[in-house]
Amino acid sequence: MKEIILIKNGELALKGLNRSVFEDKMLKNIRRRLADLGKVTFYKSQSTVTLYPDSEDFDLEQAVERIGKIFGIAAYSRAAVAPKDFEQIKTLCVEYFAQSIYAYKTFKVEAKRSDKQFPLKSPEISREIGAVMLQSYPFLKVDVHNPDLVITVEIRDKEAYIRGNQLKGAGGMPVGTSGRGAVLMSGGIDSPVAAYMMARRGLELCAVHFAAPPYTSELAEGKVKTLTEKVAAYAGRVELYIVPFTKIQETIRDKCPQEYFTIIMRRLMMEIAGTIAAEHGAKALVTGESLGQVASQTLMALACTDDAAVMPILRPLIGMDKNDIVEIARKIDTFETSILPYEDCCTVFTPKHPNTKPQLDEVRKAQSKTDWSQMIAEALENTKVEVIG
Ligand code: ATP
Ligand code: MG
Secondary structure, three states: OOOOEEEOOOOOOOOOOHHHHHHHHHHHHHHHHHHHOOOOOEEOOEEEEEEOOOOOOOHHHHHHHHHHOOOOOEEEEEEEEEEEOOOHHHHHHHHOOOOOOOHHOOOEEEEEOOOOOOOHHHHHHHHHHHHHHHOOOOOOOEEEOOEEEEEEEEEEOOOOEEEEOOOOEEEEEEEOOOOEEEOOOOOOOOOHHHHHHHHHHHHHHEEEEEOOOOOOOHHHHHHHHHHHHHHHHHHHHHHEEEEHHHHHHHHHHHHOHHHHHHHHHHHHHHHHHHHHHHHHHOOOEEEEOOOOOOOHHHHHHHHHHHHHOOOOOEEEOOOOOHHHHHHHHHHHHOOHHOOOOOOOHHOOOOOOOOOOOHHHHHHHHHHHOOOOHHHHHHHHHHEEEEEEO
16 A cells, blocks of 8 residues: 655745745755655645655655654644545555554544546545445444544545544744754753754754863763754754863863852853854854753843853743743653763852852953953864764
């Protein structure tokens, strides 16, 4: 039995030129994400894209799983292809649901007929398919209002499609339709979720991680790579920059007032990430900050961080509770990795009494007593990059 995948666009509010940019990008992203599974042909019609595998050995199962993580898709489903012969359509329909039908108690059939030459009209198609299904699977009941399973039979120009319930797509906008951003990726719970959320709004991402060996271990770096891979299943290809941050952190410890350790560290992170982002063509930074979560995420602390950034900082988690963030982390499968107990550079020299109401001018003054430019240049020079996804 030949199977295809039907894909429905999201963001229906988009109109005109935006709409075709959105669709082209979505198609390109699907192509790229499925490239290693074999050749496919796409057909576009209105808001549906039909994906035809070109060869028998195309891994449809794997393709469906990946499609569920591609942004811009509202819904999708597998479908069986039938010739336009009603007897064959009926037989194929019974056969197609033979495995899955036992999960359902009630069903209805919806017929769509874009070929008006087809000898049966839509209500007749529905009725006859319904009858043959009831005959083959007598435990089923028809429920036209709230069925467990909707069987859709579409009669198109050259062939017919039979499909069951649609699956909900990842939603959002195709990655790349909102430009580029650089996510500051720690090994924690929040930053991978922030990355996922901004990719969902169409941002193409690179990631910047600050490592402080030997205070932070190889394992911590591996963890960040794993998290970036999991994010890349949604965000597509992500370049991960790993910045050696030890010398800067030691200098902060030795030269800056303890109450400002974290805030100065975060300012320097923004400066370095901003430079990497700009080189990468990114127009925004993304962090996993959430208002009030820790001392460096109070309003005044955030203001001090913003002051050091050369581009906007997007903070998609700013108004979210930890529980809600964890829920998303579980959904995108980053949670179990995030809670592995490796040290992050943020926790290396945390002061006992951080200032939760830092005054910007005082922080600036404290920071400016040291010349950071050489250290920043060195950190940038020794930054490693790895392509993930
Ligand atoms: P997370 O759970 O993502 O680690 P957090 O709640 O632990 O966040 P912080 O450690 O204060 O909060 O970090 C806030 C944000 O700063 C992170 O979400 C991330 O965007 C960025 N960040 C923190 N540490 C690093 C790091 N080592 N490298 C890159 N970015 C980092
Ligand atoms: Mg953290």
